[in-house]
Amino acid sequence: MVSRHSSDTPIPLWRDERFIRWGLQTLVLAVVIGVMGIMVVNMNRNLQQLGRQFDYTFLKNQSGFNIGEHILPYSPDDTYGWALWVGYVNTLRLILVGFVATTGVGILAGIASFSDNWLIRRLNLIYVEIVRNTPLLLQLFFWYLVVFFGLSDGSGVRRLAGIVYISKKGLYLPWPANTVSTWVAIVSVFLLAFIAYYIWRWNLRQMEQFGRPSGIPRLLLWGIGAIALLLLSVGLNWSFPFLSNDKLIIGGVRISLEYAAMLSGLTFYTGAFIAEIVRAGIQSVSKGQWEAARSLGLKTSAAMRLVVLPQALRVIIPSLNGQYMHLAKNSSLALAIGYPDIIATGQTTQNQTGRAVEIVLLWAVTYLTMNLLISLVMNRLNQSVQIQER
Amino acid sequence: MVHHHSNPSPLTDMSQLFFLVWLRKNLFNSWINTILTILLGTLLFNSLLKFGHWAGNFAKWEVIPQNLPLYFVGRFPPGEYWRLWLFLSLLMLMTGLTWGVLTRLSKGYLFNPTVLCGLALAVLTISIWPFIGDQPLLIRLQLSGLIVLLSVTAQISYWCGHPSFPWGQRLTLGWVVIFLIGLWLIMGGLGLPAISSIAWGGVLLTALMSLVSSILSFPFGILLALGRQSSLPVIRGLSTLYIELVRGMPLITILFVGLIMVPLFLPSGWRLDVVFRAILGLTLFVSAYLAETIRGGLQAIPKGQFEAANSLGLNTPLTLGLIILPQALKISIPAIVGLFISLLQDTTLVSIVGLFDLLGISRSILANPIFIGRHAEVYLFIGVLYWLLCYLMSQGSRYLEKQLRSHP
Structure with missing residues (x-):
């Protein structure tokens, strides 16, 4: 663009950059508003022809449909609004447990790719290649219809690995009983973890100051670990499922096969991607960092923990954010399996009331806020691991 | 640790030694790795055994050959299959042309071992796959024909793909034309009977x-x-x-x-x-x-x-x-x-x-x-x-x- 003309003739309007900038923006805005306006007008007319209008009053009506599993109290007499809320809580239950599980699987598989054991490296590679090159929906069907329904084959009850039962109704796992001592144990384990963390930090500072760790904290940490393990195994009042005489399973906790399939599918699918992120993160730390750490006298494990991992985390955490968001969005495939999440309950609501636009908007707002929250939390986490610059 | 065979030769001895060294280094180099290897190995072996048992005795694989057309083309009317065969041949022609020209331009080898393995595997699958229908031989011949077409076009264009000719634009144009012809063949219209999207x-x-x-x-x-x-x-x-x-x-x-x-x-x-x-x-x-x-x-x-x-x-x-x-x-x-x-x-x-x-x-x-x-x-x-x-x-x-x- 010629901004300053040499001759005296004024720049014609269609070549004036200011005019082009504003003209283009006005044009684009007008087109977008125009198209959306036409769409809204059409929608209103079409809805009127169907005898409906856009509003959310239907949320107060009685739903009349059943929801297979729910944590919150729910019955078909409740309203559509409450049904959707129950579905949303089911989504959250899936996503939050999924985050923890997939992080575990991903880190484990990511570290396994550095193992010096050939078999582990091969198996890890096969896992990642299979999972990343087949559709998630197919994997979910596989988990649900082949793995879990295959395990629960027949109409009876089957015992797996001694302590787990499976039937068409669900998977029965050992679970802490809801007693006072359980909660006391949980709180004390958390307290112990805090104490251990501060001892570890203090020990680290000692190392930085005097060049060697003080011997006592190591023993102390082992002691704390042993106490925590004891509390977890005895204090939690584990309730084991068992088969009663009239062929009923008593005790433990029941997880529906739909939930189990969704959780395993999402966990192993996202885990394969997280494994690659972890691998790339550790590889991104230059070799010199390892060598420098080793030449300072740190053992391999200490070099990994104190030098390499903090630097790798800077690369890993921003990408993890994307994977968590993918997991949250992919949880919507629960609709295909029959796990009653927000999409499935919304779909039923929409089939019964015909409120497509309202439900789609509700879904959009739900997922957008969810992803926004994930981003906020992950950004805070990211800030805490970045280099503190002056 | 060298075990002696009944007819020991220096070569097998050496390779065996290397194998043992490799095993020691990659699978049994520490006690924790040894445990892991044995654990995972048993697990893997067991799973493979179970899978083989299931695949050989319990699985009913006829669900696949009996529905083969459904998996590939859905409910496309069988009378119009010739259109898809035609399209596939054009696709193979174009792929062969592009492949040959690009390989020539980059001075590479057309049929490197990987490609040869892939082609051989494809031919093998075609010849042993249990096709169900009136003329399994015809389908086998048609599929093999496609592979021959691909290889021959690639070889010819490799010989003729002169670097001075402006291949890039021609190939792009060719792909656009193929894509449009493909759409026409699949959807019908313009002289061909139309096929609805439900099919x-x-x-x-x-x-x-x-x-x-x-x-x-x-x-x-x-x-x-x-x-x-x-x-x-x-x-x-x-x-x-x-x-x-x-x-x-x-x-x-x-x-x-x-x-x-x-x-x-x-x-x-x-x-x-x-x-x-x-x-x-x-x-x-x-x-x-x-x-x-x-x-x-x-x-x-x-x-x-x-x-x-x-x-x-x-x-x-x-x-x-x-x-x-x-x-x-x-x-x-x-x-x-x-x-x-x-x-x-x-x-x-x-x-x-x-x-x-x-x-x-x-x-x-x-x-x-x-x-x-x-x-x-x-x-x-x-x-x-x-x-x-x-x-x-x-x-x-x-x-x-x-x-x-x-x-x-």
Whole structure:
């Protein structure tokens, strides 16, 4: 663009950059508003022809449909609004447990790719290649219809690995009983973890100051670990499922096969991607960092923990954010399996009331806020691991 | 540790020694690794044994050969199969031509061991696969003919592919023509009897939907990426809003937008075919991701390129079209192919909304009382198909990337 003309003739309007900038923006805005306006007008007319209008009053009506599993109290007499809320809580239950599980699987598989054991490296590679090159929906069907329904084959009850039962109704796992001592144990384990963390930090500072760790904290940490393990195994009042005489399973906790399939599918699918992120993160730390750490006298494990991992985390955490968001969005495939999440309950609501636009908007707002929250939390986490610059 | 054979030869002794050293180094180098190896090895061996037992004794594999046409073309009328065969031959012709020319240009070998292995495997599969139908021999011959066609065209174009000829534009034009002919053959019209979209299914529908929506998403993706980088606040804001909205929502909700809400947005009396509404949904979805991918490429272009183009007197559209975009797109090819591979996988979601893509048609086969409960067999088979498609795509992109790097 010629901004300053040499001759005296004024720049014609269609070549004036200011005019082009504003003209283009006005044009684009007008087109977008125009198209959306036409769409809204059409929608209103079409809805009127169907005898409906856009509003959310239907949320107060009685739903009349059943929801297979729910944590919150729910019955078909409740309203559509409450049904959707129950579905949303089911989504959250899936996503939050999924985050923890997939992080575990991903880190484990990511570290396994550095193992010096050939078999582990091969198996890890096969896992990642299979999972990343087949559709998630197919994997979910596989988990649900082949793995879990295959395990629960027949109409009876089957015992797996001694302590787990499976039937068409669900998977029965050992679970802490809801007693006072359980909660006391949980709180004390958390307290112990805090104490251990501060001892570890203090020990680290000692190392930085005097060049060697003080011997006592190591023993102390082992002691704390042993106490925590004891509390977890005895204090939690584990309730084991068992088969009663009239062929009923008593005790433990029941997880529906739909939930189990969704959780395993999402966990192993996202885990394969997280494994690659972890691998790339550790590889991104230059070799010199390892060598420098080793030449300072740190053992391999200490070099990994104190030098390499903090630097790798800077690369890993921003990408993890994307994977968590993918997991949250992919949880919507629960609709295909029959796990009653927000999409499935919304779909039923929409089939019964015909409120497509309202439900789609509700879904959009739900997922957008969810992803926004994930981003906020992950950004805070990211800030805490970045280099503190002056 | 060298064990002696009945007829010991120095060579086997040496290789055996190397094998043992390798075992010691890679599987049993510490006590923890030894335990892990033994544990995992037993587990693996047991699972393979169990799988083999199931596959040989309990699995009923006839669900696959008996429904083979369904998996590949859905309910496409058998009387019109010749169109698909014709299209496949044209596709093989064009692939062979491109492959031969590109290999010649990069001075590579046409039939390297990997390619030969792949071709041999394909021929082997064709010759032992249990085709069910009137003329299994004819199908075998037709499929082998396609492979021969591919190899022969590749070899001929390798011999004739003179570097001085402007191959690049001709090949691109050829692919566009093939694509249009393919659409015509599949949809019908213009002299051929039309085939309704309900009849499309299986691999045909999966490939069609992912291909068409990836092509359609290209212009949108580029415009959105440029819009997001633009210095004009309104355009930047609108592009960012669209990209973030779409990326924040699951694909299934966007498919619902395409399937349920688009008919409401259209003037009354207008109808859009359900397959095209699904393609619209996929396009809306993938454009936002494509925009972010291309934006990554745009950000990698140094500012000097803009300044150099400006100082040559190019205006903004010309700078973008001639200087910036070609470079940015070339950088983003691996990421774009990755995106299209996940698009191919994401097309499975249309089976939730009632279309018969590869996964959808499998579910309708499984709903047939004759084949009830044969989930494992069917899902394993289509899993292998998806895996092959994705694998071929990623290999193709790696090949293309290599060619582009050596021949800018």
